[in-house]
Amino acid sequence: MSADPIQRIVDEIDRAADEIVRFTADLVRIPTVNPPGADYEPCARLLGDSLARRGFDVEYIVATERPEHTLRHPRVNVIGTRRGDARGAVVHLNGHIDVVPAGDGWTVDPFGGLVRDGKIFGRGVCDMKAGIAAAVFAAEAIQRAGVHVPGTIEISGTVDEESGGFAGVAWLCKSGRIARTRTDYVIIPEPLNVDRICVGHRGVYWSELTTRGRVAHGSMPFLGVSAIDAMTEVLAAIRRELLPVLESRVTTMPVVPAGARHATINVNAIDGGQPLDGIQTPCVADRCRAIFDRRFLIEEGFAAAKDELEALIRRTLGATGVEYELRDLMVVDPVLTPQDSPVVRALDGAIRRVLGTAPTVIASPGTYDHKHVARIAGIPHCVAYGPGELELAHQPDEYCRVEDLINATKVLALATLDLMSRAID
Numbered sequence: 001m002s003a004d005p006i007q008r009i010v011d012e013i014d015r016a017a018d019e020i021v022r023f024t025a026d027l028v029r030i031p032t033v034n035p036p037g038a039d040y041e042p043c044a045r046l047l048g049d050s051l052a053r054r055g056f057d058v059e060y061i062v063a064t065e066r067p068e069h070t071l072r073h074p075r076v077n078v079i080g081t082r083r084g085d086a087r088g089a090v091v092h093l094n095g096h097i098d099v100v101p102a103g104d105g106w107t108v109d110p111f112g113g114l115v116r117d118g119k120i121f122g123r124g125v126c127d128m129k130a131g132i133a134a135a136v137f138a139a140e141a142i143q144r145a146g147v148h149v150p151g152t153i154e155i156s157g158t159v160d161e162e163s164g165g166f167a168g169v170a171w172l173c174k175s176g177r178i179a180r181t182r183t184d185y186v187i188i189p190e191p192l193n194v195d196r197i198c199v200g201h202r203g204v205y206w207s208e209l210t211t212r213g214r215v216a217h218g219s220m221p222f223l224g225v226s227a228i229d230a231m232t233e234v235l236a237a238i239r240r241e242l243l244p245v246l247e248s249r250v251t252t253m254p255v256v257p258a259g260a261r262h263a264t265i266n267v268n269a270i271d272g273g274q275p276l277d278g279i280q281t282p283c284v285a286d287r288c289r290a291i292f293d294r295r296f297l298i299e300e301g302f303a304a305a306k307d308e309l310e311a312l313i314r315r316t317l318g319a320t321g322v323e324y325e326l327r328d329l330m331v332v333d334p335v336l337t338p339q340d341s342p343v344v345r346a347l348d349g350a351i352r353r354v355l356g357t358a359p360t361v362i363a364s365p366g367t368y369d370h371k372h373v374a375r376i377a378g379i380p381h382c383v384a385y386g387p388g389e390l391e392l393a394h395q396p397d398e399y400c401r402v403e404d405l406i407n408a409t410k411v412l413a414l415a416t417l418d419l420m421s422r423a424i425d
């Protein structure tokens, strides 16, 4: 047995490699598909039972007041707590247990938990059941190594991240279970590659534009006002006027891929006139709706992004006499953890030790549960770090390399140990 506690932890993780792979595959075999939010309870129980066996106090927190919680698809979250030295910090490792639907194109069973050629296959294995297994065995290795545990480790499995996390992490933050007063550091083992630390994400502004025209006989369209034509004017103006401006803006946040370092807008959906599959009658469309997904930069801010879109629509439709309405559907402000945060420094040190390379600090193009930790719980020290490649998430034949899983487990263990022993400000 090595005299160096860090080496003992690393050795324990190498010894546990088969167990870690098996636990990951067991999680994958529970098809926690969202929507609709299937099998959350058995998956939360599998994680909770595993934590209980490892000396954690386990709580199940059900988001009973959320509309998406139903008897058929209960929103069951699980948290385990293992207390060491009460003077140390509380480190919370959070993973979402939900996975997106398998979709087409698989050559293996998406819920079979197949392990082949050094890879574990399955829907949600990289996003992010491997990350949950890494968190569990990071804590377990600290225990097995017999080192002094300088603080408290919490591990949670939460629901619905893929659909916004309102019954999951947001619920735990709203109920005060994850809070600035009791939680010092949060690491979310999302699949962002084993040598990258993710410090935040851009903002999200979803809106719905409705244009209202005037119905007329389709043989005499000049007697009506087409809501679809009005919408196409707006879409054209977005392409002609807004896109070049958005493209010219670059954030200082280290967003990857580089294309997402700019502000962007996407048309999510469009619907107008008569139902496409219904019987058609000759009518000018008196109604059209589109949904916009605008990703704004921390330097822009929400108010300016919204004003800009509103002004463009006003300029385009103002003189036409077409009535319109712009409605906000969802706003998520950007989040950014400072690069000198202890949680970044602890992971940086652990990555150097385990991988022998300097990590890359990145920000995510899309949003994840970090927003709830930052905005609702008010915890400044939160990052995402975990095994698996971001590009494989939500793809057919999703897999996680066993080597990445083991390395990420080591990094999480060393970073957690380091953070627990840090003085709390």
Ligand SMILES: [Zn+2]
Binding pocket: 096, 127, 128, 161, 190, 191
């Ligand atoms: Zn995820």
